[in-house]
Amino acid sequence: MGTSLNLGLLFETGFTVFCYISVALLGLLVGSFLNVCIYRIPNDESVVRPRSHCMKCGHTLGALDLVPVFSYLFLKGRCRYCGEKISPRYALVELLTSVVYLLLFWKYGLSVDFLASAYLMSVLIAVFFIDLDHMIIPNKLVVAALVGGVLPFVYNIFRPMDIYVDRKWWNPLLGAFIGFGFLLLVAIVGYLVYKTDEAMGGGDVKLFAPIGLFLGWKMTIVALFISFVSAGIVSIVLLLLKKKERRSTFVFGPFIVMGTFFTYLFGWELLEWYLSTLLHV
Structure with a gap:
């Protein structure tokens, strides 16, 4: 009986951790999309096309350039192609969205x-x-x-x-x-x-x-x-x-x-x- 309870508790804890990690990652991804919306919507541009690109050199960004937060840290806040400084607000919006999602999940659950x-x-x-x-x-x-x-x-x-x-x-x-x-x-x-x-x-x-x-x-x-x-x-x-x-x-x-x-x-x-x-x- 004790072993069964421990396994159940372990499974429940593991599932909870998995949910929080999933919600945090979802928040980062949504935050990345929100960065596009924040820049393009006021300029009456499509949020779908063209693909994300460097505002300085115009180079289309690859998948490794678009990993939320981590790409910014890995590239030290600069464009991989022209070296132009990237605003830290992009990473801030992604982190903020992730934190907001986590707090809402803490409050309301799944x-x-x-x-x-x-x-x-x-x-x-x-x-x-x-x-x-x-x-x-x-x-x-x-x-x-x-x-x-x-x-x-x-x-x-x-x-x-x-x-x-x-x-x-x-x-x-x-x-x-x-x-x-x-x-x-x-x-x-x-x-x-x-x-x-x-x-x-x-x-x-x-x-x-x-x-x-x-x-x-x-x-x-x-x-x-x-x-x-x-x-x-x-x-x-x-x-x-x-x-x-x-x-x-x-x-x-x-x-x-x-x-x-x-x-x-x-x-x-x-x-x-x-x-x-x-x-x-």
Whole structure:
């Protein structure tokens, strides 16, 4: 009996390790593809063709040049063909995607919740860097997120997802309405007050519609709260350090991405803590 239990435990541990390694490698591969999206989508280029090539010499990269992270380390951050320095951000995006996948797998295990959250966060990682570089959130990424949001919406009708908690079919739809509607209201009020459409970007408004589908209405509110609080804190710090003018443009997309990720990991715990604290006041 003892031997049988030990073998079972060993098998379970081995399978768990295998899953984590597989998820980490998957994250690296997806991160490599996201690098292509981050560079090409803002330039309205295909993410499929032409094949990946050096931005300096134009040489088509071979398979050994495209191994996530390891190629960058092996080549010491330079192109194999012309010696031009390669931005370390390529490796950073790959590592970041892998870490995000691992944390989501730690939270949700091998489940539909993991697949849905990993898909959304993949789109949002691309949003994060594109918005930082170009101060835009491409419609193609919003549409990609919306299409992916159909999965958790349909699945929730038959079996409740962890992020929703309940099986109410309208939960994700209400989440999309709250996310989109609230930011649209902020944009309208900002326009009326400041006489400019830069108070809230159109991309930010549209992006929270698919996020609401993935999170459901309660977690959408949490994600909105975290996004605005984190953006407010950073904005105040930048103002105090005189790194930013009060009326200057401020990218909100990265804070939406971070708020959504934090909500996936700790949203329900944060909401329960807040409600329990409120009840004891």
